[in-house]
Structure formats: structure tokens, C-alpha cells
Amino acid sequence: MEQHRDYESELRQAGVRLTKPRKVILKIIGESEDHPDAMAIFRRAVKIDASISLATVYRTMKLLEELGAVHRHSFEGGPARFENADGEHHDHLIDLDTGKVIEFHSETLEKLQEQIADELGYDIEHHRLELYGRKRR
Amino acid sequence: MEQHRDYESELRQAGVRLTKPRKVILKIIGESEDHPDAMAIFRRAVKIDASISLATVYRTMKLLEELGAVHRHSFEGGPARFENADGEHHDHLIDLDTGKVIEFHSETLEKLQEQIADELGYDIEHHRLELYGRKRR
DNA sequence: ACCCTTGTTGCAAACGATTTGCATTTGCAT
DNA sequence: ATGCAAATGCAAATCGTTTGCAACAAGGGT
Structure with a gap:
């Protein structure tokens, strides 16, 4: 590994x-x-x-x-x-209380973004997806 | 209107x-x-x-x-x-060549984000999605 | 091992975006 | 109209980041 x-x-x-x-x-x-x-x-x-x-x-x-x-x-x-820049691409969820950054990846999400850009006549160079939230308790 | x-x-x-x-x-x-x-x-x-x-x-x-x-x-x-803040929520596609901002919205995308945050145990407060791309020609 | 050239460093000053302290003005409730 | 708290303009301060420049060091050639 x-x-x-x-x-x-x-x-x-x-x-x-x-x-x-x-x-x-x-x-x-x-x-x-x-x-x-x-x-x-x-x-x-x-x-x-x-x-x-x-x-x-x-x-x-x-x-x-x-x-x-x-x-x-x-x-x-x-x-x-x-x-x-090790590993594969991922997006980020930022914990608004602690500032902690959680990484996640969704192939469905990626595909969906590409599809949207495609419909608008664009090729995506890169993107930025950040979710800002709080831990559910 | x-x-x-x-x-x-x-x-x-x-x-x-x-x-x-x-x-x-x-x-x-x-x-x-x-x-x-x-x-x-x-x-x-x-x-x-x-x-x-x-x-x-x-x-x-x-x-x-x-x-x-x-x-x-x-x-x-x-x-x-x-x-x-008129109108409904939308995300942005930024044209890397012109700097122009194109607005778009996808309910599927929104739902997917919520689902991802949910799986991680979080409630989304807000999010930020920006696609940076170039016009296909 | 020792130059030599050129890239790299540390420092401090410059920077762009944004915020703030303060004395002065202004909305607006009375 | 009058008074007072809230909002303003100005300049100076702040924050994150970049840059000019003289001193320095990496690493190829000898």
C-alpha cells in the first residue's frame, strides 16, 4: 500500500x-x-x-x-x-462548528455535473463543490 | 410578472x-x-x-x-x-474564457447533495457548486 | 573539491480586498 | 422641532498574499 x-x-x-x-x-x-x-x-x-x-x-x-x-x-x-494531490478526486463537506473538512466522492454527482455542463454547451475544466453543514444529533 | x-x-x-x-x-x-x-x-x-x-x-x-x-x-x-436574492436557488457555471457567469439549477443535484450529507451524518446549511469550463465548439 | 551561473531565499515593503475607530451627520420616533 | 441612537465618511488598520532586491546556495561543469 x-x-x-x-x-x-x-x-x-x-x-x-x-x-x-x-x-x-x-x-x-x-x-x-x-x-x-x-x-x-x-x-x-x-x-x-x-x-x-x-x-x-x-x-x-x-x-x-x-x-x-x-x-x-x-x-x-x-x-x-x-x-x-495523492489519491483520486473528491469534494468537501466543511463542518461549520469545528472547521473540520470531510472528504467525499460521488460518481453519480460527477456525472450529473458533466451532463449539466454538456447541456449548456460547455466542457468542464474543473469544478468546486463544497457542502457547509452541521453534525446531526 | x-x-x-x-x-x-x-x-x-x-x-x-x-x-x-x-x-x-x-x-x-x-x-x-x-x-x-x-x-x-x-x-x-x-x-x-x-x-x-x-x-x-x-x-x-x-x-x-x-x-x-x-x-x-x-x-x-x-x-x-x-x-x-430574487428567484430560486441556482448554481453557477463560469466561462473560463470570458468570465461570464451562467446560472443553472438541478433538483436532482440538490437532492443528491443532501443525500450525501445525510449519509455522513450532516445537515447542509448551504453549499457552493461552481463549474469552471469552456464553451464546446 | 571548487567555481560559476542561475535559481532561490529572507526580509521588508507593497498589495488588493475588506474592516474598523472615531468624530460627525442623519433618520426618524417623540 | 428636538434628541438620541444608528449610520456615515474618512483614514488608518487588518488580513492573506505577492513582490523587489540584495545575499545566498544548488548542482552542473572543471
């Missing part, structure tokens, strides 16, 4: 320099099971290498996004949050 | 003071067929009353959102855009 991509070789292959800050950030997002924002990544990074700057975190996240290594999410009110 | 809500009496009823800037902004969003952002609303407002400030536009939009009179959308990269 292979869990994480080997980002380092991927980046190397993409002609990107493997610098110290990048290694640290790569390690962090590779291990993250949550959806940290830039500041959270920065805080975790500083623990490993105190000289890393927030600017570098932002630059690196942008780079990784362009390389398709991470996905950027802009949930309501709040900074962008990232997750590594 | 009644087209626009009578925001003024609604607001009055909600105990909100009907000030000059608010009347102007109300008129603007009542007539808007597009999805203007705060700056666009401000520009249109200044033409009617030159003394209106951008801060008041922001304050008023927040107020109207809380009253349920307008909906705020945060499409990818760019300021929040508003639309009046």
Missing part, C-alpha cells in the same frame, strides 16, 4: 531545485492528513528549520500547485488551504 | 434605517442583472450620489447579506460578487 508520492524525484525531474526549505515543506505536506493553510505549514516548517520564511512557504505552495503536486482550496472566509 | 422584491419595505420592517446611501445601493442591486463586486457597485453608486463611500458599500452589502437580501459569491481569484 503505497501512500505518498515521491515528490522529491518528481520535482527534480521537473527541473526544480531541491532546496532545504522545499525539502522541509515537501515533507510536511506529504505527511499532512489535514488541510493546512500557509501559516500552519509555516509553523510546522519552522520547527524543523527555524530560518524558513513565510514568503517561501507561499512561493513553494504556488509552485507545487502549478506542478500539480498539491491542490489549493479557498473555503468560505479564511485563508487558502492545501492538500497533497 | 413581479420581478424585484420591495427591499425598502422589507428593510424598514427589519428595523433598518432607510438612509440615502442605502436607498441608492438598494436601487443598484435591485436593477443589476449581472454579478457586480463591491467596487462596481461603488462606481455605479457614486454616479447617483457622489458622497457615498466604499466603506458604506461594504457595510451595506454585509447587512443585506445578513438580511438575506443578497447572496455573496467568491469565485476563483477575484473579489466577492453579489446578486440579489
Whole structure:
């Protein structure tokens, strides 16, 4: 059960320099099971290498996004949050009380979206589906 | 065929003071067929009353959102855009080439979302579905 | 192992969108 | 008309993010 991509070789292959800050950030997002924002990544990074700057975190996240290594999410009110691009596509349910993000996937839903776009004469490039709710009790 | 809500009496009823800037902004969003952002609303407002400030536009939009009179959308990269809350709920398809926003609605889709949230033990408060695509040719 | 070139960094300042403190004005109930 | 709380304009503050620039370091060539 292979869990994480080997980002380092991927980046190397993409002609990107493997610098110290990048290694640290790569390690962090590779291990993250949550959806940290830039500041959270920065805080975790500083623990490993105190000289890393927030600017570098932002630059690196942008780079990784362009390389398709991470996905950027802009949930309501709040900074962008990232997750590594392992695994298959999924959408998000955000718990309004805790901010926790729950992932889900529905093939039916995907198909339905494509069908709708198709009827409107469009090809979907990507989409964004977020459900905001509270735990039923 | 009644087209626009009578925001003024609604607001009055909600105990909100009907000030000059608010009347102007109300008129603007009542007539808007597009999805203007705060700056666009401000520009249109200044033409009617030159003394209106951008801060008041922001304050008023927040107020109207809380009253349920307008909906705020945060499409990818760019300021929040508003639309009046007339008519029924719909989602958006954003044309990546033109930035044009196409509205659509699917009852099946809505139901499916609710069902998914339900299975996860959640009640949906609201959701956000945006399709980003290009016109098929 | 040591350059050399060029990409990358840290810092601080700049940025765009939005919010806020405060003194002044204004709606509107009396 | 009068008074008072609510709303305004202005400028400064805030938040998340980007950028200019001089110092620095990765990693290919020698």
C-alpha cells in the first residue's frame, strides 16, 4: 500500500531545485492528513528549520500547485488551504462548528455535473463543490 | 410578472434605517442583472450620489447579506460578487474564457447533495457548486 | 573539491480586498 | 422641532498574499 508520492524525484525531474526549505515543506505536506493553510505549514516548517520564511512557504505552495503536486482550496472566509494531490478526486463537506473538512466522492454527482455542463454547451475544466453543514444529533 | 422584491419595505420592517446611501445601493442591486463586486457597485453608486463611500458599500452589502437580501459569491481569484436574492436557488457555471457567469439549477443535484450529507451524518446549511469550463465548439 | 551561473531565499515593503475607530451627520420616533 | 441612537465618511488598520532586491546556495561543469 503505497501512500505518498515521491515528490522529491518528481520535482527534480521537473527541473526544480531541491532546496532545504522545499525539502522541509515537501515533507510536511506529504505527511499532512489535514488541510493546512500557509501559516500552519509555516509553523510546522519552522520547527524543523527555524530560518524558513513565510514568503517561501507561499512561493513553494504556488509552485507545487502549478506542478500539480498539491491542490489549493479557498473555503468560505479564511485563508487558502492545501492538500497533497495523492489519491483520486473528491469534494468537501466543511463542518461549520469545528472547521473540520470531510472528504467525499460521488460518481453519480460527477456525472450529473458533466451532463449539466454538456447541456449548456460547455466542457468542464474543473469544478468546486463544497457542502457547509452541521453534525446531526 | 413581479420581478424585484420591495427591499425598502422589507428593510424598514427589519428595523433598518432607510438612509440615502442605502436607498441608492438598494436601487443598484435591485436593477443589476449581472454579478457586480463591491467596487462596481461603488462606481455605479457614486454616479447617483457622489458622497457615498466604499466603506458604506461594504457595510451595506454585509447587512443585506445578513438580511438575506443578497447572496455573496467568491469565485476563483477575484473579489466577492453579489446578486440579489430574487428567484430560486441556482448554481453557477463560469466561462473560463470570458468570465461570464451562467446560472443553472438541478433538483436532482440538490437532492443528491443532501443525500450525501445525510449519509455522513450532516445537515447542509448551504453549499457552493461552481463549474469552471469552456464553451464546446 | 571548487567555481560559476542561475535559481532561490529572507526580509521588508507593497498589495488588493475588506474592516474598523472615531468624530460627525442623519433618520426618524417623540 | 428636538434628541438620541444608528449610520456615515474618512483614514488608518487588518488580513492573506505577492513582490523587489540584495545575499545566498544548488548542482552542473572543471
